[in-house]
Amino acid sequence: xxxxxxxxxxxxxxxxxxxxxxxxxxxxxxxxxxxxxxxxxxxxxxxxxxxxxxxxxxxxxxxxxxxxxxxxxxxxxxxxxxxxxxxxxxxxxxxxxxxxxxxxxxxxxxxxxxxxxxxxxxxxxxxxxxxxxxxxxxxxxxxxxxxxxxxxxxxxxxxxxxxxxxxxxxxxxxxxxxxxxxxxxxxxxxx
Amino acid sequence: xxxxxxxxxxxxxxxxxxxxxxxxxxxxxxxxxxxxxxxxxxxxxxxxxxxxxxxxxxxxxxxxxxxxxxxxxxxxxxxxxxxxxxxxxxxxxxxxxxxxxxxxxxxxxxxxxxxxxxxxxxxxxxxxxxxxxxxxxxxxxxxxxxxxxxxxxxxxxxxxxxxxxxxxxxxxxxxxxxxxxxxxxxxxxxx
DNA sequence: ACCTGAACACCGTTCAAGT
DNA sequence: ACCTGAACACCGTTCAAGT
Numbered sequence: 001x002x003x004x005x006x007x008x009x010x011x012x013x014x015x016x017x018x019x020x021x022x023x024x025x026x027x028x029x030x031x032x033x034x035x036x037x038x039x040x041x042x043x044x045x046x047x048x049x050x051x052x053x054x055x056x057x058x059x060x061x062x063x064x065x066x067x068x069x070x071x072x073x074x075x076x077x078x079x080x081x082x083x084x085x086x087x088x089x090x091x092x093x094x095x096x097x098x099x100x101x102x103x104x105x106x107x108x109x110x111x112x113x114x115x116x117x118x119x120x121x122x123x124x125x126x127x128x129x130x131x132x133x134x135x136x137x138x139x140x141x142x143x144x145x146x147x148x149x150x151x152x153x154x155x156x157x158x159x160x161x162x163x164x165x166x167x168x169x170x171x172x173x174x175x176x177x178x179x180x181x182x183x184x185x186x187x188x189x190x191x
Numbered sequence: 192x193x194x195x196x197x198x199x200x201x202x203x204x205x206x207x208x209x210x211x212x213x214x215x216x217x218x219x220x221x222x223x224x225x226x227x228x229x230x231x232x233x234x235x236x237x238x239x240x241x242x243x244x245x246x247x248x249x250x251x252x253x254x255x256x257x258x259x260x261x262x263x264x265x266x267x268x269x270x271x272x273x274x275x276x277x278x279x280x281x282x283x284x285x286x287x288x289x290x291x292x293x294x295x296x297x298x299x300x301x302x303x304x305x306x307x308x309x310x311x312x313x314x315x316x317x318x319x320x321x322x323x324x325x326x327x328x329x330x331x332x333x334x335x336x337x338x339x340x341x342x343x344x345x346x347x348x349x350x351x352x353x354x355x356x357x358x359x360x361x362x363x364x365x366x367x368x369x370x371x372x373x374x375x376x377x378x379x380x381x382x
Numbered sequence: 383a384c385c386t387g388a389a390c391a392c393c394g395t396t397c398a399a400g401t
Numbered sequence: 402a403c404c405t406g407a408a409c410a411c412c413g414t415t416c417a418a419g420t
Contacts, residue, residue: 112303204404386419389414400406401403
């Protein structure tokens with residue numbers, strides 16, 4: 001089993017090492033930190049090395065995005081297992097996922113990114129669609145009609161996206177707020 | 192009364208001309224289009240000219256942001272005049288403002304921007320806070336208690352921010368959706 | 383197969399010199 | 402007061418040459 005860290009084993013790099021370091025930079029310092037000169041310094045090689053692995057900087061970006069997309073999909077499929085839980089609980093879990101985003105930096109950067117990269121845009125859409133559907137279906141199961149479920153699920157997902165961008169004029173919502181929110185979204189039956 | 196266009200009158204530029212052109216570029220082609228070499232080409236001068244008016248590119252950015260902020264504040268104060276309208280109508284107007292953003296490009300760019308520029312962040316906060324308060328107060332006027340009003344107003348504002356960023360996995364909301372939404376947010380009394 | 387080193391284009395920044 | 406022109410640093414990109 002090959003190691004991905006350049007520190008262990010061979011001194012040569014694989015494309016993987018660049019992607020990994022790039023994703024790490026994206027999460028800690030944001031999109032602006034991904035410079036190939038910076039990556040070279042971090043990885044201890046010269047620029048020529050980079051251009052052996054990638055055709056240009058956009059290609060690296062694409063690879064980083066792809067890796068993030070894969071991980072996000074895995075996370076979503078893990079979330080799929082919540083289908084056994086009661087509907088209100090499912091809604092609550094989706095709400096929490098929207099808020100306590102651990103890698104907030106990535107989410108923001110990828111949204112900027114999605115403007116220019118259709119692959120990234122596709123995975124973001126997939127994620128939003130997934131969450132929307134879980135909430136929507138849970139609401140239908142609770143007895144809401146199609147239109148009511150659509151409106152409420154849409155509102156929740158959009159609000160979730162907004163959380164990631166809000167300038168906390170309004171305080172960042174807490175876990176309690178999420179509970180209240182679920183109570184409101186599915187309130188007619190929850191109370 | 193001095194003209195701001197370099198085409199009329201003198202051939203010399205004022206700082207204003209750079210800001211105006213920069214804001215135009217921001218709206219039409221996004222943040223990435225603001226290069227000082229590009230601006231020089233558009234305005235028909237050399238880079239030295241730019242550096243007579245501004246200390247660096249960040250300073251231009253700041254000036255562009257400031258101008259946008261001024262315009263946004265004016266727009267908000269115009270919106271203040273809706274205070275005479277019935278509460279539900281006020282909520283509906285705020286909802287519409289959040290959606291039919293004509294200069295969507297600017298809003299997105301400025302949010303990126305706000306991460307690094309606290310002035311821009313401040314005006315974004317102001318805007319969000321303003322809309323939040325209008326909705327909140329309208330809800331209180333409709334008979335909601337403090338906590339219910341806070342939750343609902345917050346949800347609406349965050350959803351509005353989310354609209355600007357959603358990858359339309361879910362369809363962009365229409366004016367009718369906004370009406371339905373208002374019916375939901377203030378539903379207990381509206382129906 | 384993976385990397386160095388030197389080259390080049392492009393962009394931000396500076397500054398002496400021009401009107 | 403406003404601008405030119407030439408210079409320099411920095412970054413992305415290319416490529417011949419090395420192991």
